[in-house]
Amino acid sequence: MTLQIRKIRMAENSIASFIFEKPAGFSFYPGQYLDVELPVDDPNGKTRAFTISASPTEDFLMLSTKNGITPFKKHLVALKVGDKIKTSHPAGTFTLDEKSPAAMIAGGIGITPFRSMIKYAFDQKLKASITLIYLNSDANFPFKKELDSWKQSLPNLHIIYHNSSLSGHLTKLPTTIYQLPIYYLAGPPKMVDSFERILLGIGVDELNIRYDRFDGYK
Numbered sequence: 001m002t003l004q005i006r007k008i009r010m011a012e013n014s015i016a017s018f019i020f021e022k023p024a025g026f027s028f029y030p031g032q033y034l035d036v037e038l039p040v041d042d043p044n045g046k047t048r049a050f051t052i053s054a055s056p057t058e059d060f061l062m063l064s065t066k067n068g069i070t071p072f073k074k075h076l077v078a079l080k081v082g083d084k085i086k087t088s089h090p091a092g093t094f095t096l097d098e099k100s101p102a103a104m105i106a107g108g109i110g111i112t113p114f115r116s117m118i119k120y121a122f123d124q125k126l127k128a129s130i131t132l133i134y135l136n137s138d139a140n141f142p143f144k145k146e147l148d149s150w151k152q153s154l155p156n157l158h159i160i161y162h163n164s165s166l167s168g169h170l171t172k173l174p175t176t177i178y179q180l181p182i183y184y185l186a187g188p189p190k191m192v193d194s195f196e197r198i199l200l201g202i203g204v205d206e207l208n209i210r211y212d213r214f215d216g217y218k
Helices: 071-077 108-124 144-153 189-201
Strands: 002-010 015-021 033-037 047-051 060-066 084-087 102-107 130-136 157-163 182-187 209-213
Touching: 015 071, 047 060, 047 108, 060 108, 102 108, 102 189, 108 130, 108 144, 108 157, 108 182, 144 157, 182 189, 189 209
Parallel strands: 102 130, 102 182, 130 157, 182 209
Antiparallel strands: 002 015, 002 084, 015 060, 033 047, 033 084
């Protein structure tokens, strides 16, 4: 599949968001990803997986990523409006259960699947409660302005921002999220593994924990 870039957003926190024209008939579930292939000579290969950070309810597709130093990332951030890239069709099972209350724990760029899920919940006016615990290494939380805007009109959405540079690493979860049906974890593997242990330690069934490990492509 080929996607054409409509717009590029470069944020202060070294996050680049590529907004693409949405092909006719294109459908996906909130939280799914695309494999992107670029014509590069990279020792790590010419393909990377990126979560679709747009919601299915939006009229565009969006992939968001950190800047990096590999040939793949350098080629990616050098792309311009009008350029085209090759991608797979949507894939992945880290998707939103529309009817179940949930806790979402995001680390840094791991916010991307939750940006898709929460925007979808906002547009569809879903009733299930969502608590987002958003961890970042500084005060520049990607998509914070959008998230805060949606929260104002979605009373069942609760957001906790945790800046580890001020408060250290989060080691305890609020008791308000205990005994929820589903827990979503997305971010660096060490973060995901740490919160898996925390959740198991408070008695959460491992079948109720869903994962999306971001390996941190450079």
